[in-house]
Amino acid sequence: GDETATENCIFCKIISGKAPGHILYRDDEVMCFLDIAPVSAGHTLVIPIKHHDNIFTLNNSEVSALAIQTRRFAPIVKRVTGADGLGVHQLNGRAAGQTVFHYHTHLIPCFHGKPMQI
Ligand code: 5GP
Ligand code: ZN
Secondary structure: OOOOHHHHHHHHHHHOOOOOOOEEEEOOOEEEEEEEOOOOOOOOOEEEEEOOOHHHHHHHHHHHHHHHHHHHHHHHHHHHHHHOEEEOOOOOHHHHHHOOOOOOEEEEEEOOOOOOOO
């Protein structure tokens, strides 16, 4: 289906330390960590600490915290990878291509002459 219970959620397990993850940042509302199957080196995910399947149930405080950390990490990911540009992608629902049903935004380093695909 298009939803996941917290107990079965791989991102909730990374948050709780039950699964490994390369965590770049964490506060009470947001975590940033590296994607396990990067489209390009440095591919980063930004997620809320509280489980939401996708965008439709986020509250304003969560939206705000996610946007702030996305904006903060965008230039960092671009700079440390030497990327020419940065893709910021966010999918909601299986029909949209979402595969992990814990809300997340992709930060994907992009390079001239290498079209990006997620
Ligand atoms: P989606 O297609 O739902 O937008 O993206 C899900 C992303 O989560 C994919 O890029 C996938 O590589 C990543 N992913 C799936 N399982 C894990 C995991 O166990 N750890 C990490 N770090 N990333 C994961
Ligand atoms: Zn979750």
